[in-house]
Amino acid sequence: MNAKPTSAPKKTGKKGFETEEIVRSYFLGAGFFVVRGVKLRHGGDELTDIDLWLYERSATLARRRIIIDIKDNAQPKAAERLFFVKGLAELIQVEATGIATSDSRRSLRELARKHNVLWIDNADLQRLKSSQRLTASSRLSDEDLGELIAKVDASRSSKDVRDTFASVKSSVADRFGPSCANTAADGAQYFARMCVEAHPNSLPAQVFTRLTYFCAGIAAAAFDFASGESALRPQQERLASLTDAIRFGDDPKGTAEKLRWAQAAIRDYAPNGAGLADIIHNRFHQALQSVPAESLAEIVVKMANSDRLFNAAKDLEQAAFLIDCPEFDELPIDARAFLGAMLDFITIDRITFSQGWTPPKPVISAPAATEDANPTTSEATHPPTEDGKLL
Structure with missing residues (x-):
């Protein structure tokens, strides 16, 4: 009797959500105001999602809005996302764009640099994911x-x-x-x-x-x-x-x-x-x-x-x-x-x-009184070192 083929595991998108949170934590730590999961709407219809929307104030007159597209999967289609995010930025008139992708091709990084797109590739993402400061939120x-x-x-x-x-x-x-x-x-x-x-x-x-x-x-x-x-x-x-x-x-x-x-x-x-x-x-x-x-x-x-x-x-x-x-x-x-x-x-x-x-x-309760609760003058003045000896 032939075994029944097993169905592919259902995609939950959890990995992508976790990556979005880590990248958001990075930009928050860098001093940006960040909103995640912004839906672009027109006439009551939802047109697309913006993964991260950033606002930066670097000086009295210097203000900048940035949209970041994030794709962390086996087929990120990074080139398509680059073209998409550049067009979206022009449509909603923000000052800068960025891509965070699991793609590692050097040619795409160079293309992004040519068109002033912030590029976070797979190597960058792995460094962010390994940061305890970003993951222990x-x-x-x-x-x-x-x-x-x-x-x-x-x-x-x-x-x-x-x-x-x-x-x-x-x-x-x-x-x-x-x-x-x-x-x-x-x-x-x-x-x-x-x-x-x-x-x-x-x-x-x-x-x-x-x-x-x-x-x-x-x-x-x-x-x-x-x-x-x-x-x-x-x-x-x-x-x-x-x-x-x-x-x-x-x-x-x-x-x-x-x-x-x-x-x-x-x-x-x-x-x-x-x-x-x-x-x-x-x-x-x-x-x-x-x-x-x-x-x-x-x-x-x-x-x-x-x-x-x-x-x-x-x-x-x-x-x-x-x-x-x-x-x-x-x-x-x-x-x-x-x-x-x-x-x-x-x-x-x-x-x-x-x-x-x-x-x-x-509620912080006071420690119970013991015979050793009050240290001697010598102990209070000279705390012990790691090996128990007085300094």
Whole structure:
């Protein structure tokens, strides 16, 4: 009797995910702001995935976005990926590209160098994988966080948390700047409200705290990028420009022009059009002025004068993924300051939010008293060496 042919093992993609995490850890350690698994969307459709999206601020005026394509498998098709990532970079208008591949052909490295593509080949990947600093991470992976999100969504019989998280990540790909920051602020408002409503210190409270940190980190990075265009302008002009960007988005002049066009159409074609157009104009501007954009703009302009805002973005992203999720009061000073301003902007009480996630502190018991608890003067002054002899 002939034995039945065994089926090929099912591909899980786990190896690729692990490589993405290791490469992400490398770039985080190198000082980049990094987002993994960014879905490029257009018109509601998902077009492709960006494995790693990086943002770098190297000087007051120097800012750079980089997309990294990662393929760690038996048939990486590195040449095809190189052409693909160059075309994608041009489409979404980022400043640089990179490839991490299991392919080791020298000719491809030379081709990448010729076209200014960062090239991480198999030998480089193996060195990264052998680094204990990169593999022994204190962070959750994207898959770990995804599992926590799935549990929260399952308890709510929805996929709202997953979809909102993905939408915020997607915004860095094609509208990084004020529009991305506004999308992240909306996400932060949604997650912070859910955190406030959740049972304190529950799994949902932890997950919503993490996602609020993440959204605030995205907003901080996006504002930092946007501030580069006006870095040399007078402070008041920068403040006015950023305030308008928070209220109107990327194109304040374009938004105002659309409003004027709508008013003209109402005035010409609607019954009692002139009066109705004036009412809409006044109420629209009243609504805009009620948005507390000035306070958030002030702290952004102040922190963006140096690298404080960029560092706050990295610290907030780190807090979102740490295995031991920190509470609000444990965040670094600048991260806490920016998140506090963001919470004020989205009308979430800081104290109430901070009470949603307060992990229990470890209890350290005092050592039991013994006859040897108090060392002699000689022992206290001269600690023993490894062989037990006094110095």
